[in-house]
Amino acid sequence: DEAVEQALRAGHLDVAANLVQNLSEEQLLAEQNVGMLLRWKMDLPDSLLISTPRLIVLYSWALGLACQLDAAEELASHLSRFLPAPSATAQKSMLAQWLALSGIIARGRGHRELTIRYCTEALESLPAKRYGQRLMCLSTLSNLAIADGDLWRARGLNRESLELAQRVGNPLFEALAHYDRARVLQSRGEILRALDEVHQGLERLRGLSPQRLYAVRARLTLYEGFLLAMRLQPQAARVRLLAGIGEARACRDISVLIGHCVIARLDGATGEFAKAFAELAEAERLMHIWDVPPIYYLAMITLVKCELWLAQGRTDLAEAWLARLGQTYTGERAAAPPEFHPQLPLHVELQQALLDMIQGQPMLAEGRLNVLHENGQQTGRQLLSVMALTQKVALLLAGAREPEARRALGQALEAAAGGVLQPFDALIAGHEGWLRSQLQASPLLTGQQLLEHFPPVASRPVLDCGVAEQLSSRELAVLRLIAQGCSNQEISEQLFISLHTVKTHASHINSKLGVERRTQAVARAKELGLLM
Numbered sequence: 001d002e003a004v005e006q007a008l009r010a011g012h013l014d015v016a017a018n019l020v021q022n023l024s025e026e027q028l029l030a031e032q033n034v035g036m037l038l039r040w041k042m043d044l045p046d047s048l049l050i051s052t053p054r055l056i057v058l059y060s061w062a063l064g065l066a067c068q069l070d071a072a073e074e075l076a077s078h079l080s081r082f083l084p085a086p087s088a089t090a091q092k093s094m095l096a097q098w099l100a101l102s103g104i105i106a107r108g109r110g111h112r113e114l115t116i117r118y119c120t121e122a123l124e125s126l127p128a129k130r131y132g133q134r135l136m137c138l139s140t141l142s143n144l145a146i147a148d149g150d151l152w153r154a155r156g157l158n159r160e161s162l163e164l165a166q167r168v169g170n171p172l173f174e175a176l177a178h179y180d181r182a183r184v185l186q187s188r189g190e191i192l193r194a195l196d197e198v199h200q201g202l203e204r205l206r207g208l209s210p211q212r213l214y215a216v217r218a219r220l221t222l223y224e225g226f227l228l229a230m231r232l233q234p235q236a237a238r239v240r241l242l243a244g245i246g247e248a249r250a251c252r253d254i255s256v257l258i259g260h261c262v263i264a265r266l267d268g269a270t271g272e273f274a275k276a277f278a279e280l281a282e283a284e285r286l287m288h289i290w291d292v293p294p295i296y297y298l299a300m301i302t303l304v305k306c307e308l309w310l311a312q313g314r315t316d317l318a319e320a321w322l323a324r325l326g327q328t329y330t331g332e333r334a335a336a337p338p339e340f341h342p343q344l345p346l347h348v349e350l351q352q353a354l355l356d357m358i359q360g361q362p363m364l365a366e367g368r369l370n371v372l373h374e375n376g377q378q379t380g381r382q383l384l385s386v387m388a389l390t391q392k393v394a395l396l397l398a399g400a401r402e403p404e405a406r407r408a409l410g411q412a413l414e415a416a417a418g419g420v421l422q423p424f425d426a427l428i429a430g431h432e433g434w435l436r437s438q439l440q441a442s443p444l445l446t447g448q449q450l451l452e453h454f455p456p457v458a459s460r461p462v463l464d465c466g467v468a469e470q471l472s473s474r475e476l477a478v479l480r481l482i483a484q485g486c487s488n489q490e491i492s493e494q495l496f497i498s499l500h501t502v503k504t505h506a507s508h509i510n511s512k513l514g515v516e517r518r519t520q521a522v523a524r525a526k527e528l529g530l531l532m
Helices: 001-007 013-020 026-031 036-043 055-064 068-083 090-108 112-125 130-148 151-166 171-187 193-203 217-230 234-251 256-271 271-290 293-310 315-329 344-358 362-381 384-397 401-418 424-432 432-440 443-451 472-481 489-496 499-513 518-529
Strands: none
Touching: 001 013, 001 036, 013 036, 013 055, 013 293, 026 055, 026 130, 026 217, 026 384, 036 055, 055 090, 055 344, 068 090, 090 112, 090 130, 090 401, 090 518, 112 130, 151 171, 171 193, 171 217, 171 472, 193 315, 193 401, 217 234, 217 256, 234 256, 234 271, 234 344, 256 271, 256 293, 293 315, 293 344, 344 362, 344 384, 362 424, 384 401, 384 424, 401 424, 401 432, 401 443, 424 472, 432 443, 432 472, 443 518, 472 489, 472 499, 472 518, 489 499, 499 518
């Protein structure tokens, strides 16, 4: 690296170009630290970049990994100048490398069929020494299999990747294989096993220089933060996400999107919406600076925005953008979902079901959730099932269908046996008393783990029975929102209950506290220690 920098400073561009050629494709693909290569590219004239097949391939891959797809494709097209190659073996190798790169570009553009075709043909013809490109094709096909709901195929491709990485003894590629395996396990709802894969990947990197930057380490760190958030450990998650963002930015790796999106969701969960939207704005700003095509990031960021808008009661914005996302990623001509969110279309449907509930269309919402749950069961995507079932529990409780809610909760707890807890968070917030009683009676380990995330019973103030009758958990939830200045309509939307039910709860609160107006109820509740 220092030799290249010195040659560039001295104006010896041909020397710098020759030095760059000493970098193998395998080293580039293992480290994926494209920021340095792209900085050098700015100082090298185009005539030098296209002077040898090796430089063309190296910089085409660097541009592809940096998501500059048009530039990568244009540069790779110059390989045709060197055909026919000196030998049949060299010609086959050059064509195979072009196929592998074309497969990665097609995946970035959301072209499913082209991705499969190019990557499959590349795997059939790449020579053994091009193991880095083979691993990239296997990783890309595994990611697409997750998007298609074919987790068994994804699992098989992951196994092949790990075996190849172990045979060549490259810890960076081994770590990448562990990262891909963690993503499949997460789709299956196996959050604890996914965390173990992440830790194994980070352990393989432990012997490397801490001064050098590696995109795969950034991805593993970010993914660890994401998985910790799924385990309802927001503080620990934030620490890992911030560390991962720092390294990903230095490597110019778009996995920073995972970090910014998860942090925005954590901020939204605590009601810090301004911080959440600022986090997403920073992600968009970075994508613009890096000249990343919108197809890589816009849908991911927009989906998080929809979640935040729904939490704020801004249903008009959420409705408009969810419709646009649905048009892009569903139907016969649907684009393949982005690499870092291969199950995005299903999450669009989850948000659409939430919107249906808020807009007073419970039957439509229930239909969507039933389809999603069935999809999860048929494809082994247990995480999807848990998310659909927890939303269904809230819907059933809002409709006074408590026996059905109990059955749906039991199904959700069984599907969450792999360690996912985050989807239950909304139930803890909105139905704390009911959920606590159900979990206390449940023999399942997930239920006992969830109870650890409830506010301590001893810390909750108990009303003096001589002053007021004990409020129910739902009445307390309504009272807290009244204290925050929410209107009846906003309370209805946040708790997924009808306006009539909100008014009934408010009337009961006033009666139990012995007051006549909302402001008096809030003041009296503070006196009794019900509100801080």
